[in-house]
Amino acid sequence: MSRLKFGAFLAPHHPIGEHPMLQFQRDLDLVEHLDRLGLDEFWCGEHHSTGWEIIASPEMFLAAAGQRSHRIKLGTGVVSLPYHHPFNVAQRMVQLDHMTGGRAIFGSGPGALPSDAHTLGIDPMVQRDRQDEAIGVIRKLLRGDARFSHESEWFTLKDAALQLLPLQEDMPFAVASMISPSGMTLAGKHGTGVLSIGSTSTAGLQALPTQWGFAEEAAAKSGNTVNRDDWRVVMNWHIAESREQAKEQAKHGLQRWHNEYTVGTLMRPNVEAFKSPDEAIEMMAEGDDSAVVIGTPDDLVNAVKKMVEVTGGFGTVIGFIHDWTTPKDNFNSWDMVARYVVPEINGYLKQYRESQDYVVNHREVFDRAGQAVVAKIMENDDAVAAMQEQANAQSAMQSHNAPDLEAEARKR
DSSP states (O other): OOOOEEEEEEOOOOOBTBOHHHHHHHHHHHHHHHHHHTOSEEEEOOOOSTTTOOOSOHHHHHHHHHHTOSSOEEEESOEEGGGSOHHHHHHHHHHHHHHTTSOEEEEEESOSOHHHHHHTTOOGGGHHHHHHHHHHHHHHHHHTOOOEEEEOSSOEEEEEOOSSOOSSSSOOEEEEEOSSTHHHHHHHHHTOEEEEOGGGSHHHHHHHHHHHHHHHHHHHHHTOOOOGGGEEEEEEEEEOSSHHHHHHHHHHHHHHIIIIIIITTSOOTTOOOOSSHHHHHHHHHSSTTOSEEEEOHHHHHHHHHHHHHHHTOOSEEEEEOOOSSOHHHHHHHHHHIIIIIHHHHTTTTHHHHHHHHHHHHOHHHHHHHHHHHHHHHHTOHHHHHHHHHOTTTTTTOOSTTOOOHHHHHHTO
16 A cells, blocks of 8 residues: 555534634644644634534634644645635635645635525525636636636636735645535546545445545546545544543543534434433444544554545545544544554554564574674683673673573583
8 A cells, every 4th residue: 555644634623612712722732733743734624603613714724823833734624615706715825825835735615514605695506516616717826827707697707817826836626525426526527636524424434435436537528637646535533542541531522522513503314312422432433334433543543444445545544633532632642643553554664573573583693693792702711700700790681692601601
């Protein structure tokens, strides 16, 4: 398996009740932490209602995150294009790219929350078409195409061109994909990457094996190409030193998130509240078709490998950031991802293990080295006498190569 990139996705899903200012600060602290850990990407979304998802401008948040980080790529996950004039979106992304030193990734979507579209007076039936139209316009602007005009039922451009282009020669694009084929189809049509958010649900997981085919089919029809390396798959996880610790840390937050957000706020059909934290763990994190990993680094390694196998391969695995645990336990979970999961998935430890196995299985080579040490010592009577007088000499040299000086002296 080729090297897999790792990233994090912040919707965010913050339970109501905590000071928003402190939530923003803690989120920025986490980005700084992820950057130090060497993760590849960080994404955050745009939402305007529900009370749980408090980032209204991903560009503004990422600009602040860029000042507190150095290498991690920063993606809008996503800008809801029907809510904005495409020219303004393009300009904000250019500014973000320059302010972050060329680290911006432009992710777009049609808008996830019906309550947001309702507030803005947008008919849900036109949202995906507007996203499609806006992507085409924004791509022309960011490429620096010759001035052009565009007349639409929801925006107008006259002799449009950006006065400043992105710092990156080719800013990465990604389209959000849920369970339906629409996101993948749009990515194929425009030849962009994909951010699969639907994979965080059981239904989304079941749809994944066929998803990439929609992108390839649409790309072929449009004369474009799509690359699996540009496919990002989002997963839910929390890991700790043991499964018992992970479950204990996450179970109350998992139940609250499901009951208060998924059921109580979004009111998803045919979804019922859990009666206890243990039921939440049992129903969401246990079983072969579970969309949530709550366990050890080894459990997450196995889940990521399975995801790669199920999908046929992708470029980046993205962990969904939740408030299931305390901030300390959440930070520790990401720390363990970087320390144990990333190197295991990407084979960074393979040569270490090969070297160790070689040493263990070639004892005769190193026994010969020990014999050479003994031979030199035994050539010097003073050295032999001194070593014999030291009763703890043998115990002080507890190496498998340490010579048995007393035995050698008796041979003389």
